[in-house]
Amino acid sequence: MSSSRISSVPDSDTSDTVARVGIIGGTGYTGVELLRLLIPRDDIEVVFVSSRGSAGTRLDVHFPSLRGLTELEFEGPEAVAQAACDIVFFATPNGTAMRQAPALLAAGARVIDLSADFRLKDTDVWEHWYGEPHLCPEWVAEAVYGLPEINRESISDARLIACPGCYPTAVQLGFLPLLEAGLVKPDSLIADAKSGVSGAGRGAAVPMLMAEASDNFKAYATAGHRHLPEIEQGLAHMAGGPVDLTFTPHLLPLIRGIHATLYADIQPGVTEVDLQAVFEARYRDERFVDVLPPGSHPETRSVRGANTVRLAVHRPQGRDRIVVLAVEDNLVKGAAGQAVQNMNLLLGLDEAAGLNAPPLSP
Numbered sequence: 576m577s578s579s580r581i582s583s584v585p586d587s588d589t590s591d592t593v594a595r596v597g598i599i600g601g602t603g604y605t606g607v608e609l610l611r612l613l614i615p616r617d618d619i620e621v622v623f624v625s626s627r628g629s630a631g632t633r634l635d636v637h638f639p640s641l642r643g644l645t646e647l648e649f650e651g652p653e654a655v656a657q658a659a660c661d662i663v664f665f666a667t668p669n670g671t672a673m674r675q676a677p678a679l680l681a682a683g684a685r686v687i688d689l690s691a692d693f694r695l696k697d698t699d700v701w702e703h704w705y706g707e708p709h710l711c712p713e714w715v716a717e718a719v720y721g722l723p724e725i726n727r728e729s730i731s732d733a734r735l736i737a738c739p740g741c742y743p744t745a746v747q748l749g750f751l752p753l754l755e756a757g758l759v760k761p762d763s764l765i766a767d768a769k770s771g772v773s774g775a776g777r778g779a780a781v782p783m784l785m786a787e788a789s790d791n792f793k794a795y796a797t798a799g800h801r802h803l804p805e806i807e808q809g810l811a812h813m814a815g816g817p818v819d820l821t822f823t824p825h826l827l828p829l830i831r832g833i834h835a836t837l838y839a840d841i842q843p844g845v846t847e848v849d850l851q852a853v854f855e856a857r858y859r860d861e862r863f864v865d866v867l868p869p870g871s872h873p874e875t876r877s878v879r880g881a882n883t884v885r886l887a888v889h890r891p892q893g894r895d896r897i898v899v900l901a902v903e904d905n906l907v908k909g910a911a912g913q914a915v916q917n918m919n920l921l922l923g924l925d926e927a928a929g930l931n932a933p934p935l936s937p
Contacts, residue, residue, distance in 0.1 A: 720809070760839065774905045876934075
C-alpha cells in the first residue's frame with residue numbers, strides 16, 4: 576500500500592480543513608451511529624464505508640434513516656487504500672482491526688478502533704479473554720486509550736486510539752474522582768451495570784429477540800465478562816496500584832442505555848468529605864460529564880442520543896459506603912460519540928464538534 580494513497584493531516588489546527596474519513600464495518604449499530612454523527616458535518620467528509628456482505632449497495636438502502644443525506648455505497652474493506660482517508664474508524668468485531676489497521680497506520684492514516692483489539696496493554700490477558708493470538712503487540716504498546724477525561728493530551732498526538740467499551744466508560748468515570756482522591760478502598764469496588772440490547776450488536780441472536788428481551792431482566796457473564804480486565808486496567812491506573820472489582824452486567828429491555836450502580840467502601844481515616852464537591856471539582860471542565868445535584872437519580876432516557884455521562888454520588892445513611900449512579904447511551908458516549916470526540920481531538924477541532932445535540936426526549 577503506497578503512502579501516497581493516504582492524505583496527511585497537519586499537526587497544527589485543522590479547523591479550515593475538511594478531513595476525509597473512512598469507516599470499516601459500516602452495517603452495525605456503531606457504524607450507523609458514526610454516520611449519523613459525521614455525515615451532517617461541513618468539516619468532515621465521509622468518503623468510504625465498508626461491508627463485505629453489502630458491497631455495492633447504497634447506504635440508504637441498508638439504513639433508510641440516511642435517505643437524502645448520502646449517495647455513498649458500501650465497498651469492500653480492501654478499497655480503503657484508494658480512498659485517501661485521514662481518519663479510519665473500525666466499527667468491526669474483535670479481531671478485525673489488529674489484522675487490517677497496521678497497513679493503514681504504516682500508510683499514514685490515523686486509526687480509531689471501536690473494538691477491543693488495542694485496549695488491553697497485556698496481550699496475554701487479551702488472548703485469554705478473546706481466545707486467539709494477538710497479531711500486532713507492537714501497536715498495542717503505542718495505542719492510546721481513548722477516554723478523553725483521562726488521556727486528552729495523549730489522544731491529541733496519537734496515531735492509534737483504542738476507543739473504550741460502553742460498560743468501561745460508565746464504570747471508570749463513576750469511580751474516577753474517588754480513586755484519584757484516594758477516598759475509597761481499591762479492593763472494595765462493585766459495579767452492578769445494566770445495558771440495553773443494542774450493546775450486543777446487530778447480529779441475530781435469540782436472547783436479543785423482542786419476545787425474549789422485552790418484559791424481562793437478567794444478569795449474564797457473572798463468572799467473568801470481557802470488559803472486566805479493561806475496567807480493572809483503567810481503575811488501577813487511577814488508583815496507582817491494584818484494584819479488586821466485582822463486575823456483574825445485566826440485560827435491560829431497552830434499545831439504548833447503560834445504568835451502572837457503583838459501590839465502594841470509604842478508606843479508614845476518611846471522615847468528613849464533601850463527595851459532591853469532589854465530583855463537581857473533578858468534572859467542572861468536562862463537557863460530556865454531568866454531575867447532578869445532591870440526591871439525584873439519573874435516568875437512561877436523559878442521555879438517549881447524547882454524548883453525555885450523567886453521575887450522581889450518594890452516601891446512604893451516612894455510612895462508610897459510597898454509591899455512584901452513572902448513565903450513558905451505549906451507542907454514543909459508550910461507542911460512536913466517544914470515537915468522534917477522539918477524532919475531534921486528533922484533528923485539533925473543538926472537542927464537542929458534532930456532539931452538541933441535546934438528548935432525545937421522549
